[in-house]
Amino acid sequence: MLDVVIIGTGFGGISAAINLNKAHITNYVMLERRSFAGGTWKQNRYPGAAVDVYSILYSLENETYDWSRMFATQSELAEYTNHLIQKHRLNDKIQLNVNVTSTKWQNDHWLISTEDGAYFCAKTVINATGPLSTPVTPKIKGLEFFKGESFHANDWPDNVDFKNKKIAVIGSGASAVQIIPELAKCAETLHVFQRTPHWILYRPDFTFPAWLRKLLKINSINKLFRMLIYWQLELRVIAFKYSKLLLKLVGEYPARLQLKMQVPDFNLRKKLVPDFIIGCKRILITNSYLPALQKKNVVLHDKTEAINAFTENGIETSTSTIDVDIVVFATGYDPQASIVSHHIVGRHGVSLDTQWQAFPRAYLGTSMPSFPNFFVVTGPNTGIGHTSAIHIIESQMRYIMSCITLLRDDVSTIEPTEHAEDTYTKMIHREMQKTVWHYGGCTSWYQNASGKVIAMFPGFSFSFRRLCEKFKRDDHHIT
Numbered sequence: 001m002l003d004v005v006i007i008g009t010g011f012g013g014i015s016a017a018i019n020l021n022k023a024h025i026t027n028y029v030m031l032e033r034r035s036f037a038g039g040t041w042k043q044n045r046y047p048g049a050a051v052d053v054y055s056i057l058y059s060l061e062n063e064t065y066d067w068s069r070m071f072a073t074q075s076e077l078a079e080y081t082n083h084l085i086q087k088h089r090l091n092d093k094i095q096l097n098v099n100v101t102s103t104k105w106q107n108d109h110w111l112i113s114t115e116d117g118a119y120f121c122a123k124t125v126i127n128a129t130g131p132l133s134t135p136v137t138p139k140i141k142g143l144e145f146f147k148g149e150s151f152h153a154n155d156w157p158d159n160v161d162f163k164n165k166k167i168a169v170i171g172s173g174a175s176a177v178q179i180i181p182e183l184a185k186c187a188e189t190l191h192v193f194q195r196t197p198h199w200i201l202y203r204p205d206f207t208f209p210a211w212l213r214k215l216l217k218i219n220s221i222n223k224l225f226r227m228l229i230y231w232q233l234e235l236r237v238i239a240f241k242y243s244k245l246l247l248k249l250v251g252e253y254p255a256r257l258q259l260k261m262q263v264p265d266f267n268l269r270k271k272l273v274p275d276f277i278i279g280c281k282r283i284l285i286t287n288s289y290l291p292a293l294q295k296k297n298v299v300l301h302d303k304t305e306a307i308n309a310f311t312e313n314g315i316e317t318s319t320s321t322i323d324v325d326i327v328v329f330a331t332g333y334d335p336q337a338s339i340v341s342h343h344i345v346g347r348h349g350v351s352l353d354t355q356w357q358a359f360p361r362a363y364l365g366t367s368m369p370s371f372p373n374f375f376v377v378t379g380p381n382t383g384i385g386h387t388s389a390i391h392i393i394e395s396q397m398r399y400i401m402s403c404i405t406l407l408r409d410d411v412s413t414i415e416p417t418e419h420a421e422d423t424y425t426k427m428i429h430r431e432m433q434k435t436v437w438h439y440g441g442c443t444s445w446y447q448n449a450s451g452k453v454i455a456m457f458p459g460f461s462f463s464f465r466r467l468c469e470k471f472k473r474d475d476h477h478i479t
C-alpha cells in the first residue's frame, strides 16, 4: 500500500510532492490523466497565454527562477514546471495517461480506480486536480453541423493555420483578451463575441534587463522583491472587501481612464463598459486587447448581436449571418467540476457529490468530514483574485503536511469534525457578504449555479496562511 497518492501534476501536485520529499516520505505516486505532466501551463498553449500575476510571486517560495520578464508567458511557465519536475526527480513518481475515475474509502485506506481498470491503494490522497482544468463549451444550436474547425482555448490544436482565415472568438474573458490580439495579427477577419464586457487594467509588463536578472539571482534581493510585490498586491483586498471608495480610486477610475485613452471611438467604448462593480469578475490585465479590437479586420459583436446558432459555414446571430472558418471557444472553466474531477466516496458510502449538493465546502478549503486522510488542493473558497494561486497552494501544504506528519506516526485517520467544518464554512460565507464578489452585481465563475461564491477566499492571503499554519487538533477526529 502506498503512503500517498497525488492526483494531478500541476503546481498543486508538484508542491505536494516536494513537501513529501522534504518530509522523507517517498512511498507515493503522482497520477496524471494527460500524456504529459505539468498542469495549467503545459496544457494552455493558446497564442498570447501568460500569467496575470508577477512571475516572481507566481513561483514556489523556495524555488526561485531566472524569469525573463515581469509576467511570464506560457512557454517560460512550462519550462519552470519542467525544471521543478526534473530538479526534484518527480518523473520517477509520475504516471501519465492515468485518468482517476473514482476514489473510495475502504475502512482504513483509499482505493483509487482509473479509467483503464487499474487501481491503487493508499493511506492518504492529495487531490490536486486543478481549479480550472475542466473547460466549458456552451451548447449552441447547430454546432454539430459546422464544417470548419472549432475547439476550446484549453485544447489549442497544433495543426490549424490561422493565417488569412475568418475566425470567431467566443468569449471576452481572461483567455480571450490574450488570444484576440494574437489572432488579429494574422486573421482575414476576426469576429469577437462578447456577452459581457470586463474591467481592464494596465499590465506593467517588461523584459527584465540583464542587470536586474543578475540582481534577482541574489537570494535576499529576490526575497525582498517578492515581498514588496506580495504586500502591494495584498492591499487590493482592502478595496475588494473593506472600501468601495478605494475600489473606485485604484480600480474603476484607472480602468475607465485606460478605456478612454485606448478607445477614442465613443460608440465602441460604450460597448466596452461593464455594468457591474469592478472586481466582481476577475479584472483583466492587458494593454493589447483594446487596441486589437480597433483593427480593421476585427469586429466586436456585443450582446445585441448574440449568437443564435451555428450553420455549416458559420454563425447566425440575432442580426446577421457570418461566414467563419475557425471558431475558438474562450468560454472558461467549470470550477466545481474541476475541484474534484472524479467520483469520491467517503465513510459509510457518503459521496462527495451528495455532501456538496448545496455547494462545495471544506475545512480550510482542504478537508471534509467523512473523508479521512483526503486533502483537496485549491479546494472550495481557496481562490484568490488579487495575488498568486501558488501562495494559496503553499499555505494549504502547511496544513496538509501537519496532518500527514501525524499520519506518519501512529495515527490511522484524520478528518475535520463536522462542527469545525461548519464553523469555518459559516465564517467564510459571512465574510463573503462584505466582498465585491458577493455584492458586485455580476454572475461569474466564482459562483455556483445558485449564485453562492464558491471559488474565492474572502480575505487577505496572509490570513488564510495563518489559519493553515495553526493546526488545531481539537478541530479534528484523530484515530
Ligand SMILES: Cc1cc2nc3c(=O)[nH]c(=O)nc-3n(C[C@H](O)[C@H](O)[C@H](O)COP(=O)(O)OP(=O)(O)OC[C@H]3O[C@@H](n4cnc5c(N)ncnc54)[C@H](O)[C@@H]3O)c2cc1C
Pocket (backbone or CB within 6 Å): 007, 008, 009, 010, 011, 012, 013, 014, 031, 032, 033, 034, 037, 038, 039, 040, 041, 044, 050, 051, 052, 053, 058, 098, 099, 100, 101, 128, 129, 130, 131, 132, 133, 175, 341, 342, 377, 378, 387, 388, 389, 390
Ligand atoms: C488559462 C489559465 C490562466 C491562469 N492564470 C492564472 C494567473 O495568472 N494567476 C494565478 O494565480 N492563477 C492562474 N490560473 C489558475 C491556475 O489554475 C493556478 O494558478 C495553478 O496553476 C493551479 O495548479 P493546480 O496544480 O491546482 O491545477 P492544474 O495546473 O490545473 O493541474 C491539475 C492537473 O490535474 C490533472 N487531473 C485532473 N483530473 C484528473 C484525474 N481525474 N485524474 C488524473 N489527473 C487529473 C489535470 O490533467 C492537470 O494536469 C490560470 C488558469 C488557467 C487555466
